[in-house]
Structure formats: C-alpha cells, structure tokens
Amino acid sequence: MLFTTSYTLDKPYFYECFDESLPYSGQAKPKYAFLALLVSLGLIAIYVMDKHYLGNFMIMAAVLECVAFYYRRPWWVTRQMLSRASGSEATLTIDKEGFKSVNPYKSYQLEWQNIDEVIFTNQGIVLKSSKGMQYISNSVLTDDVIQYIKKRAT
The missing domain is CATH 1.10.287 (Helix Hairpins)
Known part of the structure; x- marks a missing residue:
C-alpha cells in the first residue's frame, strides 16, 4: 500500500499536535x-x-x-510558528517501509521496525520511537490508511 497526502503546518495543526501528544510525553506532569x-x-x-x-x-x-x-x-x-517550516506544505508518505514526511525545511523518515509504539488518539496517531514522538492527524488520513496502520502496528 502506498499513500501520499499533503497538509499545511499551521497554528491549528500545531495545537492539535501538542494536545494529542502531551499525555504520552514526559512533560505531562510538573517536576x-x-x-x-x-x-x-x-x-x-x-x-x-x-x-x-x-x-x-x-x-x-x-x-x-x-x-x-x-x-x-x-x-x-x-516556537513552531517562528520556525522556518511554519506555513509550509508537508508531504506525508506511508508505505511498506514506514512513514516519511518532507517539507521544504525538514524531513523525517520512520521505518516500521523502529516504531516502538503506535498510539491511536481521538484526533490522530502518535508514533513513539527511540528518537522521540511523531504525530499524524486523522484529518489527513483515509479510513483505509488508518486500518492499514492498525494492522501493521499489531
């Protein structure tokens, strides 16, 4: 399966990313x-x-x-809005290798074997690996792709 989509890195996306990722990070509680x-x-x-x-x-x-x-x-x-990537178009590709996201200023690739945990939230998917967490919003995914990710995650 090969899936490609594009989305804009804007303020609502960053808020959703923070809100959905926070419960699974080490920053959820005060020190x-x-x-x-x-x-x-x-x-x-x-x-x-x-x-x-x-x-x-x-x-x-x-x-x-x-x-x-x-x-x-x-x-x-x-901080995200002040970055160069703010407002740019990101392209997400999901295939048999894993996840790849590219925008004009930064890219990341996460292979399936490097994903430690896939967490399905109300609005998206949090991918945890040894390098950190990545968030993907359900608004840019189709139901078939979400099912494919669920199948690969198990």
Whole structure:
C-alpha cells in the first residue's frame, strides 16, 4: 500500500499536535521533586546559611519553572510558528517501509521496525520511537490508511 497526502503546518495543526501528544510525553506532569528541591535549597540558603540572594534566586527559579509549565502549550506552538517550516506544505508518505514526511525545511523518515509504539488518539496517531514522538492527524488520513496502520502496528 502506498499513500501520499499533503497538509499545511499551521497554528491549528500545531495545537492539535501538542494536545494529542502531551499525555504520552514526559512533560505531562510538573517536576514536583525538582520544585521541592529548589524551594528546600532556597529556604536552607535563607534561614541556615543566611544567603538571602542565593535563597531568593532558588525560590524564583522554582516559580519560573511553574510558570514555564503553565505556559508550555502556547510557548511550544509559538516556537513552531517562528520556525522556518511554519506555513509550509508537508508531504506525508506511508508505505511498506514506514512513514516519511518532507517539507521544504525538514524531513523525517520512520521505518516500521523502529516504531516502538503506535498510539491511536481521538484526533490522530502518535508514533513513539527511540528518537522521540511523531504525530499524524486523522484529518489527513483515509479510513483505509488508518486500518492499514492498525494492522501493521499489531
């Protein structure tokens, strides 16, 4: 089976990509241990070592980490929108070898044997491999291709 389609790398696509991939990434929960460590070290620096600047710096770093976690979605989408690939047309090819996506600025190829896990979400497919995750929206796939991917994934 050979399937080829094109789609635009725009803001709605990036939002969908982030939202559907987030539950399967390591970024889904705050780094509680890191935050507790920063606050603890800050309090120790202030009250035990009497180093107020160092302690305040540590506590502010913990606050900054909380802000970064809270705004991770708009920050990630903004970084994607500022990239050269934003607004370009991407071409996705699915065949017996695997997945290949090409746009004028970047391309990736993921062979079937390198895919560790295929996760079907409400709006697309997350492909996990040792190199990271790739997301494919169902809006660019046909039902036959989705069934083909399900068959190959098992």
